[in-house]
Amino acid sequence: MITFPQRDGHARDFHQARWNEQLIFDLGSPGERGVVPPASEPAAAAAGEPVRRSLRNRRNAAPRLPQISQPQVLRHYLRLSQETLGADLNIDIGQGTCTMKYSPKVNDTFVRSPEVSAVHPLQPVDTLQGLLELIHRLERMIAEISGLHSVTLQPGAGSAAIYANVSMVRKYHAVRGESHRDEVITTGFSHPSNAATAKTAGYKIITLQGGPDGYPTVEALRAAVSNRTAALMITNPEDIGVFNPHIAEFVRIVHEAGGLCVYDQANANGILGITRAAEVGFDICHFNLHKTFSTPHACGGPAAGACAVTEELAPYLPSPVIVRADDGRFDLDHDRPLSIGKVRPFYGVTANLVRAYAWISSLGAEGLRQVAETAVLNNNYLLKKITEIDGVTAPYAEGHHRIEQVRYSLADLHEETGVSSGDFGVRLGDFGLHYWTSHHPYSVPEPATIEPTESYSRAELDEYVAAMRTVAEEARTDPEKVLSAPHRGPIHRSGQDAMDDPETWAVTYRAYRHKYLGEQPPEVPRWIPPAGLPAKQRPPRAAHR
Amino acid sequence: MHENASPSPTTAHPYIPNAAPQVRDGMLAELGVNSVDEFFADIxxxxxxxxxxxxxxxxxxxxxxxxxxxxLLSANVTTRQALNFCGAGCYQHHVPVVCSEVNGRAEFLTAYAGETYEDHGKFQALFEYASMMAELLEMDVVTIPTYDGFQAAATALRMATRITHRSGLVVVGPVGQDKLSKVYDYVAPVATVEHLSADPVVPVPLAEIARHVGEDTAAVYVELPDAHGCVDADLGALAALAHNVGALLVVGVDPIALGVLDPPSAAGADIVCGDIQSLGLGMQAGGAHGGFLAVHDDPRFVLELPSRLFGLTPTGKPGEIGFRDVAYERTSLAARENGNEWVGTAAALWGITAGVYLALHGPQGMAELGDTIIDRTHYAMQTLAGTGLVEVPGIDRPHFREFVVDLAPSGRTAADFLKAMAQRRIFAGVDISAESGSQQVLLCTTEVHNQRDIDTLVAAVKEVLA
Incomplete structure (x- = not known):
């Protein structure tokens, strides 16, 4: 008899790949090489040789790149890949707000096809009709999903899309002679990029903190708006998974004050086909195609962002705009006098536009609704199961269902055991799982943000909960085991100390050689701060987890 | 079920396991909920x-x-079916297959924001990317990639205003219109930009630049190669000029040229930025871009970077290395609007890919690659000029990969010319007549264009313009 692997209620017996891989600079030997570029023909060499010889800035000292044969380069990187926990391998519900859904493999095949990979953005438009039609169709799909009039797919990612939105806000008010509007209102549980991009665009930021149900009160908003309000930039459902039921009232109040309303729909996974920016009255919204629309997260990009706007704001969209001529052919319209201009080279992250288009095409309207309903079902299922774990709570909106995610609190467990939420997450990695706390500041104490999406089976959700329960029990019975994790990961615990001090940090191997191996950096001409130029006051140190 | 709402489908989509009716109903029963619609009660x-x-x-x-x-996609004509000489920010370089193999690995392709332990391999690959770029650039600090070269230039210039507490920016020489558009929009709240443009024949005279640089100048920005492919900018003189008035020299560079060109830092560049598209990312219709920012290891510069930085650290076990975020308080993820600009998902996998590219090429490969590109570029310039049907302005200046062709001798418009060439299945460059005021195209030749390809181009030009 064989004892088969059992999952029912148990965490997985897991060990991640541990290759103890050397730094790439320690691989290879002089004379080894991984590829050989084409050599010049004699006629080409004759044309180029005098130019090369007389270059004023010809490089004499070769860069100290490694010298490695091809198979060793491949093995090195494949080992590193195995020490990386991709969503294709794990129950990736612990990276809340990130919407780690399944990225269908078939969509990658379209991206690898020469029709996408081997075309130039500025080749004649007659030879780009397939891609332009695809982008145009995707724009119309996003317009329908948001209910808004016009769409750009140019931004390179979600935060870039938020920046494009706030840039449109700025231009809109400037054109109307209302540049005195210099404030943007956001909320504490809106993604930090709303505040950060608006600040970058020149705005003062007013952040409304959550009331008892997580979202700010209507009264708090009323007190914040004025004739200086340029825009409300708000995430809904907020990052704690609560839908603000007063959102239409928020929009009305801001509109009455002359401001625009910008909806952060980066993560619209729980509301696809349920509620849209248009019905709520928003002027602008954005989606992250790498969240809601399935494109792979790629270790943190390339991603893609979509901005949707009302007809009134369409002239402000980034340029160029893809237009369909009467004969059905597609062209690029660069004549956009009110446009904010370019936010990204060419037409956006085309590969991810292709993937997102294919994903929506596979699902259709019914499928998108199935996505939303299942993501929300999974989330509320987890909400019940996870809050049954002793020491874990779900602050705010007591007794309400949640939309697509929940920000839990391990404050009780921490108080009882001394195990923080960050420590908890490190130990969860020993079971092959990711776990993320929250953005800063930690408004929810000892936070954990879990977002199951639609892509994981009930058994997988149960497995994640089982691992959490196991770690919670360990925190009580053997806290040292949790605090000394990871035990079954690629590496052991490291320290943050050297990371915050300019004397000790080393963000490249070159810097390490200069700081630790006694090598002298070359003397090169450099800017010298003029006398009396103030140095930046460092804010309090922060750690990633 | 919500009135008027579409009914839940009875068949589960293959991507959605718990939409299977039996599974869904079992989970609802577990929660004591009659219908999925109850979850949306707050809407x-x-x-x-x-x-x-x-x-x-x-x-x-x-x-x-x-x-x-x-x-749908078959309506595209690919650069395998046609001979492509378009560049202008998206360059047709060979993509080594190992680059595609590594960035196609599901582990890398579908990972995201995992932490230093369970995503250790991602951290190491990105640290190594930054480290190899640092060798190429001879600067000790290189960021995790930002979106693209446009963003990198825009951020470099905003950093310059923060570092110097000044608001004047002087952009010298040819820079792509689209990049300028991005930069103008991005620096608008904090700075004013003067663009000292140039025709392809002569560089902007130093004396003219000097007239525009002063005590308000935060930075002088110049590109190498510039938007016309020229690589003869006198960076040393520009650095001296900027430094003498307390301004920074910011240089936009394509790293693929640095096998043959000295790194800008050697001449005095304080911030170096650019795009890594050339380093094994491929074209993807202009969708494959990543930006880099490099500075010396000086806290005045490092603490103004918005991007993440991964630092090398020991672990509890000797003989093992780890990586952690450096000076994380700089970022918007830590400090919201009090961080530097913002940081978000950008182009990490492209950074890993560019690292693979540099590891495969090594110093010798990068030098050989640069030589071949210069040779082919000048061969194309000379043979085209030799037809007598076009002019190649600036033919006496050193070029890397790109050059301007003026159609004046032929009396043809750039649009006509490109159309006629496309009918011969040749994408013969990018029309820049709107920005240059002359009937000009910008052509690009890389290591993928052999002599026969260039001869084919020249023969077609003769046919079309004769």
Whole structure:
């Protein structure tokens, strides 16, 4: 008899790949090489040789790149890949707000096809009709999903899309002679990029903190708006998974004050086909195609962002705009006098536009609704199961269902055991799982943000909960085991100390050689701060987890 | 079920396990909930969509989806079917297969924001990317990639205003119109930009630059190669000029040129930025871009970077290395609007890919690659000029990969010329007549264009313009 692997209620017996891989600079030997570029023909060499010889800035000292044969380069990187926990391998519900859904493999095949990979953005438009039609169709799909009039797919990612939105806000008010509007209102549980991009665009930021149900009160908003309000930039459902039921009232109040309303729909996974920016009255919204629309997260990009706007704001969209001529052919319209201009080279992250288009095409309207309903079902299922774990709570909106995610609190467990939420997450990695706390500041104490999406089976959700329960029990019975994790990961615990001090940090191997191996950096001409130029006051140190 | 809402489908889509009716009903029963709709109780009725989304009928069958996508995309003509000489920010370099193999690995492709332990390999690969770029650039600090070269230039210039507490920016020489558009929009709240443009024949005279640089100048920005492909900018003189008035020298560079060109830092560049598209990312219709920012290891500069930085650290076990975020308080993830600009998902996998590219090429490969590109570029310039049908302004200046061709001798417009060439299955460059005021195209030749390709181009030019 064989004892088969059992999952029912148990965490997985897991060990991640541990290759103890050397730094790439320690691989290879002089004379080894991984590829050989084409050599010049004699006629080409004759044309180029005098130019090369007389270059004023010809490089004499070769860069100290490694010298490695091809198979060793491949093995090195494949080992590193195995020490990386991709969503294709794990129950990736612990990276809340990130919407780690399944990225269908078939969509990658379209991206690898020469029709996408081997075309130039500025080749004649007659030879780009397939891609332009695809982008145009995707724009119309996003317009329908948001209910808004016009769409750009140019931004390179979600935060870039938020920046494009706030840039449109700025231009809109400037054109109307209302540049005195210099404030943007956001909320504490809106993604930090709303505040950060608006600040970058020149705005003062007013952040409304959550009331008892997580979202700010209507009264708090009323007190914040004025004739200086340029825009409300708000995430809904907020990052704690609560839908603000007063959102239409928020929009009305801001509109009455002359401001625009910008909806952060980066993560619209729980509301696809349920509620849209248009019905709520928003002027602008954005989606992250790498969240809601399935494109792979790629270790943190390339991603893609979509901005949707009302007809009134369409002239402000980034340029160029893809237009369909009467004969059905597609062209690029660069004549956009009110446009904010370019936010990204060419037409956006085309590969991810292709993937997102294919994903929506596979699902259709019914499928998108199935996505939303299942993501929300999974989330509320987890909400019940996870809050049954002793020491874990779900602050705010007591007794309400949640939309697509929940920000839990391990404050009780921490108080009882001394195990923080960050420590908890490190130990969860020993079971092959990711776990993320929250953005800063930690408004929810000892936070954990879990977002199951639609892509994981009930058994997988149960497995994640089982691992959490196991770690919670360990925190009580053997806290040292949790605090000394990871035990079954690629590496052991490291320290943050050297990371915050300019004397000790080393963000490249070159810097390490200069700081630790006694090598002298070359003397090169450099800017010298003029006398009396103030140095930046460092804010309090922060750690990633 | 919500009134008027579309009914839940009874068949689970293959991507959605718990949409299987039995599974769904079992989970609802576990929660004591009658219908999925109860979960949406907090969404007011008035805000609900009361009809199904109006989208094309689903292609749930993978086979049907593949047929549809192939049919749609087949309207493109690829650069394998046509001979492509377009560049202008997106360059047709060879993509080593190992680059594609590594960035196609599911572990890397589908990972995201995992932490230093369970995503250790991602951290190491990105640290190594930054480290190899640092060797190429001879600067000790290189960031995790930002979106693209446009963003890198825009951020470099905003950093310059923060570092110097000044608001003047002087952009010298040819820079792509689209990049300038991005930069103008991005620096608008904090700075003013003067662009000292140049024709392709002569560089902007130093004396003219000096007239525009002063005590308000935060930075002088110049590119190498510039937007016309020229690589003869006198960076040393520009650095001296900037430094003498307390301004920074910011240089935009394509790292693929640095096998043959000295790194800008050697001449005195304080911030170096650019795009890594050339380093094994491929073209993807202009979709494959990543930006880099490099500075010396000086806290005045490092603490102004918005991007993440991964630092090398020991672990509890000797003989093992780890990586952690450096000076994380700089970022918007830590400090919201009090961080530097913002940081978000950008182009990490492209950073890993560029690292693979540099590891494969090594110092010798990068030098050989640069030589071949210069040779082919000048061969193309000379043979085109030799037809007598076009002019190649600036033919006596050293070029890397790109050059301007003026159609004046032929009396033809750039649009006509490109159209006629395309009919011969040649994409003969990018029309820059709108920005240059002359009938000019910008051509690009890389290591993928052999002599026969260039001869084919020249023969077609003779046919079209004769």
């Amino acid at each position: 007011p009725e008035a805000l609900r969509l009361t009809r199904p989304l109006d989208l094309p009928a689903p292609l749930t069958s993978e086979a049907e989806l593949v047929r549809h996508m192939e049919s």
